[in-house]
Amino acid sequence: MATDHNGVTVWFTGLSGAGKSTIAERLLAVLQDQGIKSELLDGDIVRTNLSKGLGFSKEDRDTNIRRIGFVSDLLTRNGVVSIVSAISPYREVRDEVREQIGDFIEVHVHASLDELVKRDVKGLYEKALKGEIPNFTGVSDPYEEPLNPEVLVNTEEEEIEESLGKVLAALEERDIIPSGASRELAGVAT
Amino acid sequence: MATDHNGVTVWFTGLSGAGKSTIAERLLAVLQDQGIKSELLDGDIVRTNLSKGLGFSKEDRDTNIRRIGFVSDLLTRNGVVSIVSAISPYREVRDEVREQIGDFIEVHVHASLDELVKRDVKGLYEKALKGEIPNFTGVSDPYEEPLNPEVLVNTEEEEIEESLGKVLAALEERDIIPSGASRELAGVAT
Numbered sequence: 001m002a003t004d005h006n007g008v009t010v011w012f013t014g015l016s017g018a019g020k021s022t023i024a025e026r027l028l029a030v031l032q033d034q035g036i037k038s039e040l041l042d043g044d045i046v047r048t049n050l051s052k053g054l055g056f057s058k059e060d061r062d063t064n065i066r067r068i069g070f071v072s073d074l075l076t077r078n079g080v081v082s083i084v085s086a087i088s089p090y091r092e093v094r095d096e097v098r099e100q101i102g103d104f105i106e107v108h109v110h111a112s113l114d115e116l117v118k119r120d121v122k123g124l125y126e127k128a129l130k131g132e133i134p135n136f137t138g139v140s141d142p143y144e145e146p147l148n149p150e151v152l153v154n155t156e157e158e159e160i161e162e163s164l165g166k167v168l169a170a171l172e173e174r175d176i177i178p179s180g181a182s183r184e185l186a187g188v189a190t
Numbered sequence: 191m192a193t194d195h196n197g198v199t200v201w202f203t204g205l206s207g208a209g210k211s212t213i214a215e216r217l218l219a220v221l222q223d224q225g226i227k228s229e230l231l232d233g234d235i236v237r238t239n240l241s242k243g244l245g246f247s248k249e250d251r252d253t254n255i256r257r258i259g260f261v262s263d264l265l266t267r268n269g270v271v272s273i274v275s276a277i278s279p280y281r282e283v284r285d286e287v288r289e290q291i292g293d294f295i296e297v298h299v300h301a302s303l304d305e306l307v308k309r310d311v312k313g314l315y316e317k318a319l320k321g322e323i324p325n326f327t328g329v330s331d332p333y334e335e336p337l338n339p340e341v342l343v344n345t346e347e348e349e350i351e352e353s354l355g356k357v358l359a360a361l362e363e364r365d366i367i368p369s370g371a372s373r374e375l376a377g378v379a380t
Contacts, residue, residue, distance in 0.1 A: 033336075037268050051262065067240055071240075074229055075264060075265070079227070080268045
């Protein structure tokens with residue numbers, strides 16, 4: 001039975017467009033394929049289901065993160081791999097959530113602002129740089145990088161398989177996936 | 191291993207002071223004592239962690255219930271017995287949550303208004319009857335009784351062991367506790 005491992009929260013933080021949700025979704029697919037209980041709490045979905053009405057002030061962002069943290073804690077302590085994908089720009093509340101949950105892997109998904117402006121998949125950076133979106137993280141709102149994340153991925157330099165492999169290696173260390181399995185599960189050519 | 195059962199949501203609905211949380215807490219203690227993964231989402235705690243800022247209009251109450259339902263669904267589908275204790279006065283949103291979750295036991299915790307006014311543990315009914323608390327369910331706000339709950343307990347006539355036994359019997363039917371165990375676990379004299 002692959003189901004009786006401990007739970008853990010895998011918390012993806014980073015700027016909009018950096019690739020958090022892309023890696024998080026791949027991770028979810030890999031884990032579910034292995035029969036490992038896992039859930040993805042995606043920032044956008046959570047805003048619909050838990051945080052409708054909240055805005056993007058620091059206070060509202062912190063409230064949103066605390067709610068995600070509350071739910072992720074419930075899942076984690078019941079043996080689920082709870083994957084969170086949320087910009088979560090403020091260090092203090094991320095650390096608060098980390099302390100609350102305990103079993104916590106912080107994944108900083110990094111790409112430079114230049115790169116993100118170049119990608120601009122949703123056209124948001126262009127608008128934000130024109131001043132059309134207030135409180136846009138990285139442009140008109142702060143992003144406080146993790147000082148000591150368990151995993152740092154750089155989507156500007158890495159293929160997704162490499163980034164995913166790093167996250168899976170962290171799960172391997174915690175005996176959530178079998179020892180030695182991370183590279184193969186990530187689809188890294190050997 | 192007692193951990194590999196299916197999850198289920200046990201949803202306690204009823205007026206303030208009827209005994210929802212008392213039975214829910216006893217149920218949680220019994221299940222955890224049996225090593226069964228279980229969580230209690232209590233209305234008051236949830237209002238702090240998920241729904242700060244929401245009031246007691248029908249719309250806000252429905253939003254609160256949908257949030258609890260969202261979380262309870264996540265727990266239930268990961269094999270947890272998710273116990274919810276919330277007045278949840280509106281039938282339509284209760285049924286919406288039931289449909290979303292699927293594995294759902296609705297427990298109507300009933301006591302007459304006369305009895306609740308007599309108990310009035312928190313002094314709320316007195317204030318509500320004086321008009322000092324607006325939107326107080328059962329006095330100045332509607333309570334829509336479940337039409338067909340899986341379990342109906344009457345705390346005006348039953349000892350807590352009897353009420354708890356009924357809930358445990360419903361869990362026995364779903365193979366979450368061993369067959370024949372409900373009376374003993376409830377502490378019913380045999």
